[in-house]
Amino acid sequence: MSTTLSAEEDLRHIETSLDKLFRVAMESLEAVENALREAKPLDLSANTALAEHLKDTIYTEALFFIAKWQPLGHELLYVEALIKVSYDLFRITRYANEIALTISLAPGTRIDSQVVEVARTAREMVERAFRALLEKKRDIAKNVEELDAVIDRAYRAALQGVASKEQVPREEALACIILRQLERVADHATYIAREVLRALAPS
Amino acid sequence: MERDAVRTENLNVWIHGKHVLKNINFRAAVSAITVIMGPSGSGKSTLLRSINRLIEIVPGTKVEGKVYIFGRDIYSDDPYRVRRYVTMVSQTPNPFPHMSIYENVAIGPKLHRLVRSKEELDKIVRWALEKAMLWDEVKDRLNDPPTRLSGGQQQRLCLARALALKPRILLLDEPTANIDPVNARKIEEAIKMLVKEEGITVIFVTHTPAQAVRVADFIAFIYNGELVEYGPAREIALNPRHRLTEMYLRGEIG
Ligand SMILES: Nc1ncnc2c1ncn2[C@@H]1O[C@H](COP(=O)(O)OP(=O)(O)OP(=O)(O)O)[C@@H](O)[C@H]1O
Numbered sequence: 021m022s023t024t025l026s027a028e029e030d031l032r033h034i035e036t037s038l039d040k041l042f043r044v045a046m047e048s049l050e051a052v053e054n055a056l057r058e059a060k061p062l063d064l065s066a067n068t069a070l071a072e073h074l075k076d077t078i079y080t081e082a083l084f085f086i087a088k089w090q091p092l093g094h095e096l097l098y099v100e101a102l103i104k105v106s107y108d109l110f111r112i113t114r115y116a117n118e119i120a121l122t123i124s125l126a127p128g129t130r131i132d133s134q135v136v137e138v139a140r141t142a143r144e145m146v147e148r149a150f151r152a153l154l155e156k157k158r159d160i161a162k163n164v165e166e167l168d169a170v171i172d173r174a175y176r177a178a179l180q181g182v183a184s185k186e187q188v189p190r191e192e193a194l195a196c197i198i199l200r201q202l203e204r205v206a207d208h209a210t211y212i213a214r215e216v217l218r219a220l221a222p223s
Numbered sequence: 224m225e226r227d228a229v230r231t232e233n234l235n236v237w238i239h240g241k242h243v244l245k246n247i248n249f250r251a252a253v254s255a256i257t258v259i260m261g262p263s264g265s266g267k268s269t270l271l272r273s274i275n276r277l278i279e280i281v282p283g284t285k286v287e288g289k290v291y292i293f294g295r296d297i298y299s300d301d302p303y304r305v306r307r308y309v310t311m312v313s314q315t316p317n318p319f320p321h322m323s324i325y326e327n328v329a330i331g332p333k334l335h336r337l338v339r340s341k342e343e344l345d346k347i348v349r350w351a352l353e354k355a356m357l358w359d360e361v362k363d364r365l366n367d368p369p370t371r372l373s374g375g376q377q378q379r380l381c382l383a384r385a386l387a388l389k390p391r392i393l394l395l396d397e398p399t400a401n402i403d404p405v406n407a408r409k410i411e412e413a414i415k416m417l418v419k420e421e422g423i424t425v426i427f428v429t430h431t432p433a434q435a436v437r438v439a440d441f442i443a444f445i446y447n448g449e450l451v452e453y454g455p456a457r458e459i460a461l462n463p464r465h466r467l468t469e470m471y472l473r474g475e476i477g
């Protein structure tokens with residue numbers, strides 16, 4: 021039977037589901053990095069469906085937690101953060117899926133290695149933001165916000181490059197689109213980090 | 224094996240001609256907490272008392288339908304035997320005032336000859352008081368009368384008394400209605416532990432939706448003698464199917 025003894029136990033349960041969702045997101049981003057490096061097609065539709073299912077489960081569990089334990093103060097903010105973060109992780113997985121689609125449209129196209137670097141940074145941001153949440157560490161969250169600026173610059177530069185040319189080579193156009201999607205991934209990592217800063221009780 | 228510890232089939236109860244329970248098909252899953260929730264006068268206590276046959280003591284009652292406990296029809300069984308493995312804690316703390324704290328817990332196992340020695344009895348008393356989360360508070364004054372305990376402690380003593388018979392099913396009729404929130408939480412916690420560690424089946428009556436959602440695995444909502452809705456606590460809390468349930472959860476009826 022599912023009898024749980026305490027609010028803490030129920031909260032751990034939601035965190036476990038969220039951790040599963042996090043792993044799906046990370047796995048998707050790693051797959052994207054490899055596909056970019058090797059210019060290989062990739063299908064992430066199953067991961068996206070799983071991420072959506074996990075997100076919905078977490079929503080229900082978190083709502084039930086609120087109905088059941090009627091949390092107040094930072095506990096309430098934390099549950100709200102878990103809901104928001106589940107949405108961010110789902111969106112991150114979906115952007116990974118869109119990158120996979122983009123790569124698969126032009127198989128064999130060599131993408132600039134700088135894009136792979138940006139993909140790695142975006143993945144690290146997601147990882148750090150999530151660690152900040154579970155370990156309740158503000159300094160890690162702040163660090164994620166700083167990395168966001170780096171990715172923004174890379175995307176703007178690529179956009180500038182495309183905008184300034186009469187004719188844009190296919191690799192460059194694809195790189196620009198993928199950078200835009202990675203920039204969205206980084207944004208969601210940043211939302212997670214901000215959620216950590218907002219919801220954590222001052223220590 | 225039966226998945227339901229308790230199951231009623233078209234249970235009807237009349238008290239002095241008044242139709243108090245109407246065609247109730249209720250069930251309580253094994254090793255889980257099933258909450259009976261409903262407004263005052265809806266028939267919660269009557270349903271509980273039908274499960275241990277205490278209802279027969281109330282004068283002017285007529286019972287129709289079946290009550291099965293672990294698949295066995297209890298109305299063709301000996302009522303005293305039933306009350307040995309289905310024990311109950313009532314709304315108001317009612318320890319026996321002329322017995323010591325120890326005797327209050329020991330009396331059940333003694334009368335039912337569950338023990339053969341003083342050591343065995345001591346062991347059961349300690350076990351029951353520990354499970355009721357009262358042991359630490361009374362271990363040095365087991366010979367005091369229960370009247371020296373606070374209301375919340377007295378209620379936990381009644382829980383220990385009910386547990387000392389090592390029941391398979393525990394019936395709780397608003398066990399926290401008359402005690403403070405801290406003692407109430409202690410009782411809720413003790414009950415959840417019992418389900419988890421001892422596999423006891425619990426049927427818990429309350430009229431507070433918040434408490435129902437907090438303690439229940441399953442919730443049965445009864446209104447005006449009818450079982451309106453039954454389901455997992457999560458479903459009832461987030462997605463009740465019946466308008467009456469929704470209104471009750473919002474505090475609009477009762
Ligand atoms: N001994 C009795 N004599 C007459 N009527 C009774 C008796 N016991 C119960 N009833 C009636 O049966 C109905 C159900 O009573 P019951 O005690 O089961 O309600 P309840 O849901 O437990 O209410 P509460 O939340 O107030 O304890 C009520 O209308 C009550 O008036």
Ligand SMILES: [Mg+2]
Nearest residue numbers: 267268269396
């Ligand atoms: Mg009652």
